Amino acid sequence: MSNNAATIEKTDVVLIGAGIMSATLGALLRQVQPDWSISVFERLDAAAAESSDPWNNAGTGHSALCELNYTPRAADGSVEIAKAIDINERFQVSRQFWSYSVENNVLANPSNFINPIPHVSFTHGADGVEYLRKRHEALSRHPLFEGMEYIADKDEFSRRLPLMAKGRDFSDPVALNWTDYGTDIDFGELTKELLAYLGRSGGDIAFGHEVKNLTKQSDGSWLVKVRNLRTGKSRVINAKFVFVGAGGGALPLLQKSGIKEIAGFGGFPVSGLFLRCKNPELIARHEAKVYGQASVGAPPMSVPHLDTRVINGERGLLFGPYAGWTPKFLKDGKNTDLFKSVRPNNLFSMLGVGVTEMSLVQYLVSELLKSQSGRVEVMEEFLPRAEGKDWDLIIAGQRVQVIRRKGAGGVLELGTAVVAAEDGTIAGLLGASPGASTCVSAMLDVMKRCFPSEFASWEPKLKEMVPSLGVKLSENKALFNEVWDWSQKALHLDAANTPEHSGVASHA
Numbered sequence: 152m153s154n155n156a157a158t159i160e161k162t163d164v165v166l167i168g169a170g171i172m173s174a175t176l177g178a179l180l181r182q183v184q185p186d187w188s189i190s191v192f193e194r195l196d197a198a199a200a201e202s203s204d205p206w207n208n209a210g211t212g213h214s215a216l217c218e219l220n221y222t223p224r225a226a227d228g229s230v231e232i233a234k235a236i237d238i239n240e241r242f243q244v245s246r247q248f249w250s251y252s253v254e255n256n257v258l259a260n261p262s263n264f265i266n267p268i269p270h271v272s273f274t275h276g277a278d279g280v281e282y283l284r285k286r287h288e289a290l291s292r293h294p295l296f297e298g299m300e301y302i303a304d305k306d307e308f309s310r311r312l313p314l315m316a317k318g319r320d321f322s323d324p325v326a327l328n329w330t331d332y333g334t335d336i337d338f339g340e341l342t343k344e345l346l347a348y349l350g351r352s353g354g355d356i357a358f359g360h361e362v363k364n365l366t367k368q369s370d371g372s373w374l375v376k377v378r379n380l381r382t383g384k385s386r387v388i389n390a391k392f393v394f395v396g397a398g399g400g401a402l403p404l405l406q407k408s409g410i411k412e413i414a415g416f417g418g419f420p421v422s423g424l425f426l427r428c429k430n431p432e433l434i435a436r437h438e439a440k441v442y443g444q445a446s447v448g449a450p451p452m453s454v455p456h457l458d459t460r461v462i463n464g465e466r467g468l469l470f471g472p473y474a475g476w477t478p479k480f481l482k483d484g485k486n487t488d489l490f491k492s493v494r495p496n497n498l499f500s501m502l503g504v505g506v507t508e509m510s511l512v513q514y515l516v517s518e519l520l521k522s523q524s525g526r527v528e529v530m531e532e533f534l535p536r537a538e539g540k541d542w543d544l545i546i547a548g549q550r551v552q553v554i555r556r557k558g559a560g561g562v563l564e565l566g567t568a569v570v571a572a573e574d575g576t577i578a579g580l581l582g583a584s585p586g587a588s589t590c591v592s593a594m595l596d597v598m599k600r601c602f603p604s605e606f607a608s609w610e611p612k613l614k615e616m617v618p619s620l621g622v623k624l625s626e627n628k629a630l631f632n633e634v635w636d637w638s639q640k641a642l643h644l645d646a647a648n649t650p651e652h653s654g655v656a657s658h659a
């Protein structure tokens with residue numbers, strides 16, 4: 152198809168991918184700029200079918216209450232909490248936007264997508280116990296983490312985590328950092344509801360449409376070439392702004408756009424596997440998201456956790472993740488994805504990582520060699536009486552870890568990176584962690600960087616949606632208390648709404 156004027160459709164904004172990131176950006180933009188036309192293109196036939204699907208991620212509302220990789224040990228033995236504060240602050244931004252959205256009919260019943268579940272850190276052995284004692288000491292006096300408990304008593308451990316206590320040898324000391332107000336989130340449902348809002352407020356959402364190419368025009372706009380995968384026909388859309396919310400597919404598309412900001416970036420795919428419990432009795436006896444410590448040499452995203460899930464109103468339980476490996480950048484991707492992403496401008500970054508990340512490679516190889524009984528053995532650290540028959544192996548989403556140029560080589564990063572062109576006409580999100588929980592702050596960042604002149608005029612509306620915008624809640628306790636109370640109520644997260652009390656069914 153030629154790109155002649157007659158066949159070119161025009162829109163203000165193209166969002167590539169129907170995952171939580173595009174859905175969030177679409178919902179934000181719709182409210183600050185209702186007159187803009189917005190088109191979403193998704194290659195699959197449904198929203199949130201890649202990483203944002205509830206069983207493709209762990210659904211943890213990451214706020215550093217339980218994830219030990221955000222509270223590393225300092226050289227002097229103390230516990231550093233700066234990263235934890237940052238993640239928690241960003242999660243508060245998401246909570247506020249979701250609360251506003253519930254109160255303003257953007258989102259429906261909050262229990263469809265967010266539910267209260269205790270967040271718990273778990274260690275054992277004298278060293279691990281001491282670490283959690285110090286972590287509790289450092290965090291519990293901080294306003295964002297008030298109420299966190301330290302538990303090292305085996306009877307209390309057994310009362311709170313009966314499944315983890317069964318058959319445990321308590322001569323190996325255990326400790327917990329326990330916070331009642333953690334959350335489980337169904338990011339798939341959240342994505343669908345945000346996109347439904349975008350659709351009913353005039354957005355155009357095309358499923359089964361794959362974006363093939365992006366070409367910059369002399370006026371700064373973009374020609375977006377899209378293929379309808381059902382009919383094989385192509386469409387060309389002229390957009391003033393493009394957001395590449397394609398998850399693992401973002402790197403190749405940003406490379407195709409040719410923007411200089413993507414030079415040097417590469418991606419390293421790691422797939423995740425979970426064990427999903429199919430025994431209703433076990434599911435009913437555990438109610439917490441319990442995060443342990445990564446084993447030596449393993450990357451932070453491999454931290455094992457035993458997770459209560461609430462999906463479609465039903466309780467579930469998963470353990471993992473175990474790492475898998477394929478060269479695909481999406482779960483539904485191609486085996487050529489990794490190879491095709493290697494460019495002259497990122498070759499040295501990628502080779503550099505190949506040399507420096509030998510421990511990751513060794514870890515992946517050991518994970519790939521694990522059998523079902525090997526996986527159950529790993530789970531025994533959490534569930535000493537685990538039995539393989541109670542668990543099914545499921546394949547989770549694909550993560551593409553960011554490789555960034557550093558010196559003559561490259562570094563592997565475990566976070567997310569917003570890559571935006573200098574002129575603000577295109578932006579995309581790379582990486583997977585802390586991921587969906589911080590989608591609102593990530594998308595506000597995109598808006599600020601790409602629309603500097605509009606952003607000031609958007610601020611009053613944005614502050615209605617996120618009252619703490621521009622303020623550090625960790626330094627403003629009164630505002631934190633205010634937005635916390637508001638979001639607890641708006642999102643139905645107070646005690647009366649825990650799954651136990653709200654009659655959520657317990658299912659395999």
Ligand SMILES: Cc1cc2nc3c(=O)[nH]c(=O)nc-3n(C[C@H](O)[C@H](O)[C@H](O)COP(=O)(O)OP(=O)(O)OC[C@H]3O[C@@H](n4cnc5c(N)ncnc54)[C@H](O)[C@@H]3O)c2cc1C
Nearest residue numbers: 168170171172194202203209210211362398400423586588
């Ligand atoms: C194992 C695992 C566990 C995780 N656990 C958590 C957790 O507990 N808490 C948390 O907050 N986060 C977690 N995450 C991260 C979180 O899932 C992701 O950060 C988030 O879902 C990414 O959303 P996204 O919209 O960027 O991408 P996705 O949800 O992957 O959506 C991208 C969409 O783009 C589409 N697409 C790709 N290429 C094209 C193209 N060319 N044209 C059209 N469409 C295209 C894809 O089909 C897909 O639907 C986890 C991730 C994994 C893999």
